[in-house]
Amino acid sequence: MADSPLARWRRKSLRFRLTALAAVALALAFAVSASALMAVLGRSLTDTVDETTRRHAQAVRAQADSGTLTDPITTQDGTIVQVIAANGRITHGTYGADRLVPLLDARDRRRALSHDGAWFLGGEPYGIPGPLRVVVVSGDEGITVLAARPVAEIEKSLIVAGRVLLVGTPLLVAFLAGASWLIIGRTLRPIAALRKGAAEITHTARSRRLPVPEARDEVHSLAVTLNDMLARLEGAESRQRALVSDAAHELRSPLASIRLQLEVALGHPEGQDWRETAEGVLEDTMRLSRLAEDLLALARLDERGGKLARNEPVNLEEVVRQVVERYGEARMTACEPVVVRGDALDLSRVVTNLMDNAVRHATGKVEVALRADGELTITDDGPGIPEHDRERVFNRFTRLDDGRSRDEGGAGLGLAIVRETVRAHGGTVHLEDADPGLRAVVRLPPAA
Template identity: 40%
Template sequence: MRHVYPEYGTPSAHRLVTTISLTKEQAALDAMAQRTVATAAGLVLLTAAGAWFIAGRTLRPMEAIRQQFTDLSTHRLDQRVPVPRRSNEISRLARTMNDTLGRLERSVEQQRRFTADASHELRTPLAALRAELEIALAQPHRANWPRVVEGALGDAVRLQQLTDDLLMLTRLDPGATLYDSGQPLDMTQLVREECARRTPPGHLDLTVTTCQQPVPACGHPSLLGRVLGNLLDNAERYATAHITVILSHAPGTEEITLEVSDDGPGIPAEDRTRVFGYFTRLDNARSHSTGGAGLGLAIAHHIATLHHGTLSVADSEHGSRFLLALPARLTSAAELRS
């Protein structure tokens, strides 16, 4: 590098010329730049390696959860994904997945039991029908054909009722909101009409007590009528002489109570919850000739739940006593009549 001082115009005899070499400084500057770039690259690589190691260590439980979840199937729902010891988002996710798997396992197991019970219930009348027809065809000249046809008709009716109940259960979606999507109705009129349509056996006396004024409710009349019909069917099956239906609603309250009681053998306290299960028969009602398929009370309980109500077995001195509680709807009598 060459500098000339001063730069303004002077005679050449008075000028000072200085020459300085910057080769060493440039080399030092280049070396410093190279070291800086190498250091930065090393730091980047070190940071990336550390991030990769930490991410791998952190996500290792996620990989174990993924592999375990991949191995699951409908035949191995009893297994669970591993839960990390540390309480963090991954452990909470694993616990949530295990809870979901538990609910799924219970649902699948319940569906399997229901399918097995339904198959057994359908097979029983089919086997009886087949046996009757085979016996009659084996000796047609000795068969009492009117009696054979009568027995076959009874088995066919039983099959039809069981099929209708099974279809009803499949149509009652647990996530449905039948109460909210229902229509205003008068429970007093519904109870009176349902009881008037029935013809109980000659040895039974049916007593119906309802309110004098309309009792407003909200729901589906056909389904609520099915609840009362199933309760009356159960009462007729086990009653000795009397069946009582009482509809009550205190003015200003938000609950309607429908009581169906009989003077039969009653229901033990330990069976008051189990009696609402699918295909449930108590020990003294296991006979297919006197007992039903064990779906009537289950359907009634399901419909009551979908209408935001409850169906339970209450204490009774004699026989059984079923209580249906439904939410009342604040409406006018004119709206019910319209």
Template identity: 35%
Template sequence: MRATGWRQTVASRGRRPVRGWRSVRGRTTLGATVVVAVALIVGAFSFYGVLSASIHGSTERAAEQRLEELAGRLDGAGGDVIDAIDDEIVQLIEPDGSVRVASEDAREALGSNALPVSDDAQTLIVDEEQMLVVSEDLDGDQSLVLAVSMEDDADTLATVSTLLAVAVPLLLLLVAVTTWLVVGRALRPVERIREHVDGITAERLHQRVPVPDTADEIAALATTMNGMLDRLDAAATAQRRFVSDASHELRSPLATIRQHAELAQAHPDVTSIGELAEVVSEEGLRLQGIVESLLLLARLDEGASTHDEAMDLDDIALGEVRRLRAAGLEVDGSGIHAAQVHGDPRLLGQLVRNLSDNAARHSRGRVAISVTPSDRYVFVTVEDDGAGVPAEERERIFERFVRLDEARSRDAGGSGLGLAIARGIAASAHGTLVVDDSRWGGARFVLALPLGA
């Protein structure tokens, strides 16, 4: 039995370095900020690109509409229309590339140089200013060219980029502060729970974590922690009781051996060697039985693997019927039917043996053993005509070192471990073991095991 392993785990938990909730808070804030930063930067560049393309397209459409308007006016009025234009750069270009007529601003900015003629809009620097140049072919292979300033477009995009450069860091700062505050508020109850649990040791397992009235995941966590502490507390109580009972059981035969040995030593003429040997042998067998039972319980508690094979449960039951009849009991075995299960023959044999010995110990002379297959399970029933088990004690008798009749059980060699072992074996075989009233008013133990394939 590893009696102190979990105690050391619970007791040493408070000495381990625990990463605080602030580091979690910081990592969460940093992670959220990075994600939002990437999203904002990608969104900002995408927005800037879409806006730039939209403004450029709008300027190009406006320039083409203005060019069509000028071309319509030019058809009726000749080159004088272009010469009279103010605040626009317009040229009428001959097929040989020379400038036939130009607006005043075109003459000042370009002189005799001609703007490029192309089917697509172009951008170029004219008089240190970025211009959008569009052209349209006229009759006589002449081309009308218009250059529109893009300064307003550049100012608009510069304003937008400035706003984005200021807004993105401010949004990131707002997200970081908000995340820090929200995560801190969310983790603060978790930190209180952690601090409370960190202070619970093996000696203070009765303490519980306060459950907040929020009905959320934090409350569910606190409830789960309290459930775990309940199980640990129950296990600790059962373990202390088990150690105390085991110590008492082991002390009793040792004390008997020592008393007889001291008596034989002090009065060798009163106590014979044969009598002393008989006492030592009986108490030694009792010690051996207790130790073997404890070892078996320890193996069952640890879920030790057992030998699994197909076996006939009815053969085991018939063997117990013959054994009890040889001991002088009236045993009814008429209810034994053929049934095969999978399990460890040695352990299942001990289970039925423990139930049979318990029935024989408490009966007044009659015992019944039956094996009944039904659907997917087989039921093994062992009942006697004894005093029975009170309803309020029917679970407690399966605890270790529990005896409802101390004197009779001790005289008959019982250690209070037989039924605990029986239930442990039943659980390891994926079965159940319960007790109720027999047909004669005594105890009836019912073992349910899955049928073998």
């Protein structure tokens, strides 16, 4: 099946299409301009002939009214003049003018006088090649002066001008189309440079950037935007590689522990306490399960790109109470009703992760407070975190030295999940000194 003209047109290069459109637009503009020019030129020349002819007619009328008119009438530019008396006879005329038949009959003369304009008249019946422009003026005692002038020169001038435009316009369109081809090519050159730069970026040259043109135009903005995108992709790839590396490192420890316990049990079955072995393997398996759940939660957050899985009204007071009730050492100091928009399961995970950290490090008490403005605080009386580390602990797989030394410590993903989830809900989270201990402060915007 043959391609349609539109499909073939779309496959043409952008440079060709822009040049073709520019050439067509120029051709149409020049055609309209040439038509208007010819019309204006013809009108102007005709008005000039009419004005000259009218001056001759008025001069002859003045002479006839004053009685100084001579016969034959002389004109310098070939204007034909007839003076017609009230009885319709031709009394005076220029040399060679018809003395028997007026250029216009009585009815046409009356119409011309009533309209006060010039008339086109064929000159062949009077032995004059080409059309004439006839002007009629009236004088005293009922006389009428007819003045006519051939307009063949106007037609010749218009023909010459038309030929010039007919030849010159296509040449001018071709010249401008060539100039447009060169200008569009130079304009698109930065885009070609962007394409070449993009082709050179591979998995072995991730840090390369696209060339940015000097001109502060749309191509410059496009190059800057693409470079920003490449930087974000590079950062995301780096974070993903770091996540995979850290996850592999975290997985090695429990897997190695499970393998070691099983190898020892199988190597010395007679002296092995299988219940103790099962408990150790179960503990390591639970660590693997928690790590897998945390990695899955982070993967879902990254996949959504900071967007919520569900955006519905959530009674934050109920979520906080349900989580806190699972911890016997925690108590609610304030729990004011507040409704936020988001995902109840994700918010429950936020509270759970913060409670796990507080309970793990607390020495005696954990206090939870929820205010009506959406501020949630969880305070423990543990050793706290140095100020210079309070922001760092929100990074993935980040654990402080004392956290690493605890067997029950996590993989360093809990606070990272908390921050990502709170940000997705439009809120903020930070840690501050509780003197003694540490306070986690979460602020979520209440639903309108």
